[in-house]
Amino acid sequence: MADELTLDPADWEQVKRTFHAAVDLCISQMQGVRERPVWQPTPDDVKRRFKAAAPQTGEDLDVLLSEFQSHILPYGNGNTHPRFWGWVHGGGSVAGALGEMLAGFMNSNVGGRDHIATYVERQVLDWCKEIFKFPATSSGILTSGTSMGTMIALNVARNVKADRDVQMLGMSSGPRMTGYASAEAHGCNSKAFDLLGLGRESLRMIPVDERFRLKPDALREKISADRAARCLPFVVIASAGTVNTGAIDDLTAIYDICRAENLWLHIDGAFGGLARLTESFGAELEPIALADSIAFDFHKWLHVPYDAGCVLIKNEEAHRTAFSARREYLVSTGVGLAGGDPWFCDYGPELSRGFRALKVWFTFKTYGVERLAQLIEQNCSQAQMLAELVNDAPELELCAPVHLNIVCFRFKLDAPEHVIAALNKKIVSTLQLEGVAAPSTTTVHGKTVIRVCITNHRTRAEDLIVLATEIRRLGRLFSNDAQ
Numbered sequence: 001m002a003d004e005l006t007l008d009p010a011d012w013e014q015v016k017r018t019f020h021a022a023v024d025l026c027i028s029q030m031q032g033v034r035e036r037p038v039w040q041p042t043p044d045d046v047k048r049r050f051k052a053a054a055p056q057t058g059e060d061l062d063v064l065l066s067e068f069q070s071h072i073l074p075y076g077n078g079n080t081h082p083r084f085w086g087w088v089h090g091g092g093s094v095a096g097a098l099g100e101m102l103a104g105f106m107n108s109n110v111g112g113r114d115h116i117a118t119y120v121e122r123q124v125l126d127w128c129k130e131i132f133k134f135p136a137t138s139s140g141i142l143t144s145g146t147s148m149g150t151m152i153a154l155n156v157a158r159n160v161k162a163d164r165d166v167q168m169l170g171m172s173s174g175p176r177m178t179g180y181a182s183a184e185a186h187g188c189n190s191k192a193f194d195l196l197g198l199g200r201e202s203l204r205m206i207p208v209d210e211r212f213r214l215k216p217d218a219l220r221e222k223i224s225a226d227r228a229a230r231c232l233p234f235v236v237i238a239s240a241g242t243v244n245t246g247a248i249d250d251l252t253a254i255y256d257i258c259r260a261e262n263l264w265l266h267i268d269g270a271f272g273g274l275a276r277l278t279e280s281f282g283a284e285l286e287p288i289a290l291a292d293s294i295a296f297d298f299h300k301w302l303h304v305p306y307d308a309g310c311v312l313i314k315n316e317e318a319h320r321t322a323f324s325a326r327r328e329y330l331v332s333t334g335v336g337l338a339g340g341d342p343w344f345c346d347y348g349p350e351l352s353r354g355f356r357a358l359k360v361w362f363t364f365k366t367y368g369v370e371r372l373a374q375l376i377e378q379n380c381s382q383a384q385m386l387a388e389l390v391n392d393a394p395e396l397e398l399c400a401p402v403h404l405n406i407v408c409f410r411f412k413l414d415a416p417e418h419v420i421a422a423l424n425k426k427i428v429s430t431l432q433l434e435g436v437a438a439p440s441t442t443t444v445h446g447k448t449v450i451r452v453c454i455t456n457h458r459t460r461a462e463d464l465i466v467l468a469t470e471i472r473r474l475g476r477l478f479s480n481d482a483q
């Protein structure tokens with residue numbers, strides 16, 4: 001019937017031309033990224049364009065591509081730029097972007113059933129088990145990021161360590177279940193406690209030492225105090241790379257405590273865990289292999305385009321029990337398309353899932369583990385170089401030891417703390433607004449500092465020299481204004 005509708009194009013050749021143009025546009029953008037501002041604010045008239053009513057009729061793909069080129073592409077996050085060092089962001093890569101686009105065409109649903117995407121995801125998980133020396137019998141699943149990976153791991157930990165069947169009965173009876181992480185641990189951990197019905201305050205914040213690492217003695221004391229108060233301690237979350245300063249907790253000491261106290265050891269290795277691949281940090285991060293679970297990201301230090309994270313769990317059975325809840329319409333038949341057991345929907349809260357593994361597979365296969373590891377090592381050396389630039393500059397002071405890839409420092413001023421804080425915030429926002437560089441700010445020991453986190457394969461030494469020079473120039477300029 002001629003009048004039946006479809007979304008497929010009438011002219012496939014025209015669509016091919018549009019796609020070729022789109023790919024050319026994006027690759028040229030990535031190729032020329034260094035020549036452009038790191039970031040530019042989205043102008044008000046552009047923001048207004050995105051407050052329109054839902055379109056009732058369609059438009060030509062070519063018209064929309066040109067709208068994307070003018071009004072969307074220029075106003076990105078900035079993290080593909082070599083001088084983006086804010087928060088913890090990955091820079092993406094062409095290999096990852098190709099995987100993302102191809103996954104869009106395949107449109108696989110990786111919740112379950114027997115098709116190739118499942119095998120690609122299992123391949124990626126096996127590589128990760130190899131990296132962290134988790135046994136081959138461990139389970140895992142690709143997630144949107146470490147936040148979701150943490151939720152999954154802590155859900156399994158809670159079920160395993162509870163004194164009753166909390167999966168069936170919920171959290172409304174029984175002792176309060178408590179967990180432990182350093183005061184520097186990421187906020188996704190307490191969010192997970194909240195979402196699992198444990199309560200944010202049940203995640204105890206343990207003090208840190210002068211290098212921002214969890215203090216094992218303080219951990220031991222808090223666990224005993226909680227036991228004395230009839231709580232049920234069940235998990236310790238060790239940080240392998242904190243967001244503020246890149247601190248790596250003493251994993252061996254924490255593992256010993258977990259073993260003695262019968263607690264689940266979970267590692268937040270969002271970005272830092274992958275430094276396991278380097279010579280400099282390999283030994284320090286080797287005890288990750290002793291943990292019960294780890295959550296980490298591909299979209300940070302492995303440069304896979306957003307979003308892509310992962311969780312690995314040693315106890316496959318507990319992992320599957322925590323999430324399998326298949327109803328009659330989802331029963332596996334063992335053969336045919338409804339075969340392919342086990343299904344990924346049995347290892348996480350989501351049923352329908354995209355083919356995230358493809359862009360990760362492309363990344364590993366294109367660059368190889370060795371090059372990815374060298375880039376992590378390179379970023380850590382660059383952080384040391386920046387720390388030297390800071391130490392050599394009389395106007396600047398280093399505000400935390402530089403261990404991994406994060407440098408916290410600030411422009412000094414003989415003035416009250418709030419004036420120094422305002423000055424450093426102004427330096428950072430000016431760098432961002434002028435498109436020169438994008439560090440962020442944070443608070444270390446109660447001081448506002450400039451924070452540079454180098455998870456960027458495009459950064460060169462010269463970029464960090466530009467940064468240090470500009471910070472000194474702006475600092476002098478603004479402090480003269482202030483006085």
Ligand SMILES: *Cc1c(COP(=O)(O)O)cnc(C)c1O
Pocket residue numbers: 088144145146147148186188241242243268269270271297309
């Ligand atoms: C980014 C980050 C997280 C959260 O990961 P998402 O991928 O953003 O969900 C957790 N912990 C650390 C240390 C991080 O850097």
